[in-house]
Amino acid sequence: MATGFVFHELYLWHNTWNWAQVFPPGLTVQPGTHAENPETKRRIRNLLEVSGLLDKLVAIKPREATVEEVARVHTQAHIRHIREISDKGYGDASQLTPLGSGSYEIALLAAGGAIEAVDAVVKGKVANAYALIRPPGHHATKDVGMGFCLFANAAIAVRHAQKVLGLDRVATVDWDVHHGNGTQAIFYDDPSVLTISLHQDNLFPAASGGIAENGEGKGRGYNINVPLPPGSGPGAYVAAFERVVLPALARYKPELIIVPSGFDAGGVDPLGRMMMSAEGYRSLTRMLKEAAADLCNGRIAMTHEGGYSEMYAPYCGLAVLEELSGRKTRIDDPWGPMMAQWGGMDAQPHQLAVIDEAAQLVQRMS
Ligand code: ZN
Numbered sequence: 001m002a003t004g005f006v007f008h009e010l011y012l013w014h015n016t017w018n019w020a021q022v023f024p025p026g027l028t029v030q031p032g033t034h035a036e037n038p039e040t041k042r043r044i045r046n047l048l049e050v051s052g053l054l055d056k057l058v059a060i061k062p063r064e065a066t067v068e069e070v071a072r073v074h075t076q077a078h079i080r081h082i083r084e085i086s087d088k089g090y091g092d093a094s095q096l097t098p099l100g101s102g103s104y105e106i107a108l109l110a111a112g113g114a115i116e117a118v119d120a121v122v123k124g125k126v127a128n129a130y131a132l133i134r135p136p137g138h139h140a141t142k143d144v145g146m147g148f149c150l151f152a153n154a155a156i157a158v159r160h161a162q163k164v165l166g167l168d169r170v171a172t173v174d175w176d177v178h179h180g181n182g183t184q185a186i187f188y189d190d191p192s193v194l195t196i197s198l199h200q201d202n203l204f205p206a207a208s209g210g211i212a213e214n215g216e217g218k219g220r221g222y223n224i225n226v227p228l229p230p231g232s233g234p235g236a237y238v239a240a241f242e243r244v245v246l247p248a249l250a251r252y253k254p255e256l257i258i259v260p261s262g263f264d265a266g267g268v269d270p271l272g273r274m275m276m277s278a279e280g281y282r283s284l285t286r287m288l289k290e291a292a293a294d295l296c297n298g299r300i301a302m303t304h305e306g307g308y309s310e311m312y313a314p315y316c317g318l319a320v321l322e323e324l325s326g327r328k329t330r331i332d333d334p335w336g337p338m339m340a341q342w343g344g345m346d347a348q349p350h351q352l353a354v355i356d357e358a359a360q361l362v363q364r365m366s
Contacts, residue, residue, distance in 0.1 A: 001293055003325035004120045004129030005057035006113040007045055011134040014040035014107070015100030016148070021270070022096050034098065036148035040313045041134050041304065047314035051146060051329035053321055058126050061114030062133070065156060070111055072159035073152050073186055079144045081109060082150050092104045093145030099135075107135055107150040114157035114303045121301045122256060123166045126298040128289070128324050130261070132317075137204065137262040147178065147204060154260045154303045155186045158193055161256050168192060171254035173245055174199070175237070175284060176262025176305040177272035179209030179225065190215040194224075194252045198240055200265070200274055201227035201354070204258040211358055221365050224248055229253040229350060230273040234280030235347035236355065237265070241287050243359045249291050251365045256299045257292050263307030263316035267339050271308045275345060278312075278319040278333040285323035300324070 018033035022307040039048050047056040058151055070079055085091035086104030093099060093351030099107075110133040117129040137154055144304035154172055161167045172187075174180035180197040199209055215223040226240045249257070263269070265276040292298045302320070305315035315333040339345070347355075 001071070002058045003126035003321065004057065004060040004117060004126035004318055006062050006117050006129065006131035006133060008062050008109055008113065010106050011110055011132070012042055014103050014135050017090070017098050017100065019098055024098070026200060034057070034146055035308045036135070038134070039201045039310050040307055041132060043310055043314045045132060045318035047318050047331070048321060051318055051331045053318065053327060053329050056325060056327055057321070059184035060120050060126070060129060062116055063108050064105060064108035065111035065115055069115065069160060070108065070151055070156055071165060073142065075143045075157045078145070082145060093150055095146050097150070098146050099150065103135070103150065110135055110137065111151045111153050111156045116152040116161045117255065117301045117303070118157040118161050118258065119165065120160055121299050122167065122358040127298055130302045130321055130324060132304045134304065137303065138176060138183050138305050139178070140182045141185045144154040149182060152182045152186060154258050155183050155349055157301065157303065158258060162192065167255045169252065169254045170256045170258060171249055171252055171267060172196065172258045172260060173288065174260040175265065175287055176260055177265040177269065177274055178262065178306060180260055181205050181208045184213065184223050187219065188215055188223060189219040191218050194222045194248065194254060196224045196248060198226045198228060198237065201271055203272065211361070214361055221361070222356060224361050228274070228354060229236060231275060231340050231344055232351050233275035233342070234277055234283060235345055237280055239347040240285055240355045241284055243258065243355050244362060246287060246291050247359070248362045248365065249295060251362060253295055255296050256301065257288065257296065259288070259300065259302040260305045261302040261320065262305035266307065266309055266312045266316055267342070268312050268335070269307065269309045271306070273339045275342060276353050277317040277336060279336060279340045281316045282319040282323050285320045288325065
């Protein structure tokens, strides 16, 4: 069975204006390009086309999520707030999150893309799927759009899997370099969703994503954070998968795995200070695929989050899609040989110490 792929041109029309990376321009900040601009995603799709892999993927057509579907996760006030800014034509959802005319509809299309990816995977139309959607979603909480995110795409797709497709247990494995705080918050007291986030320690949001944040109430034990030290490379990520992610999944036995997928842990990303490589992302995808084959009939759906290196994110995306689909293309990562020689790509003792601390949480899972 093939791998599904969600994309729509309108994802690139969500307007984040002429902010300077993450700051609004003004008399002390020269106007520039917002970090979350269309180019990185456009280039991921372009490389998929040039590699020939796009032709082998099954196109899944996105649709706008309905307000009812979005409201399974968000408050009506939040949905209204985003719509009002979008209708007005310009504004900030809360912090660092500018949007423009049409962004509300495009955000609905992103959420609907995540829903359709999950729908196709669970119904067995495709083996697995990648939704290259925009704006991203994993920082958005029930009532706040933040960190470039308007609606929580992955969380909305989780609720679709449960309410419409009848699944009981879903796991999310977030490898974006930033903490998946929104996904965590939405399911914090809910044992029907295991949320796992691997991220750079205390990067964004501030004071978020520590190991002690382990869920509450009935959801206690079902949120796992692995706050990796800056400088972590493929060795640390693979160790975190071996010691935390895979054992947690084996214990939890999800019926579906959703990956909020960011490539901003890449070694040359402007917003992260990690050293992941395309090969590293390939390894994580392979491990997850093997786990999913054992646990949940191979069901994996990925929703695109961050990744801000225009030059590098496409190679990470290609590696993940090659691995998901089981098809290697003729294109090699041009950065690969250089990155492989960097120091510290193997797991370092201080990184393993954090991973082993997080692994203790898995022992305590019921
Ligand atoms: Zn990110």
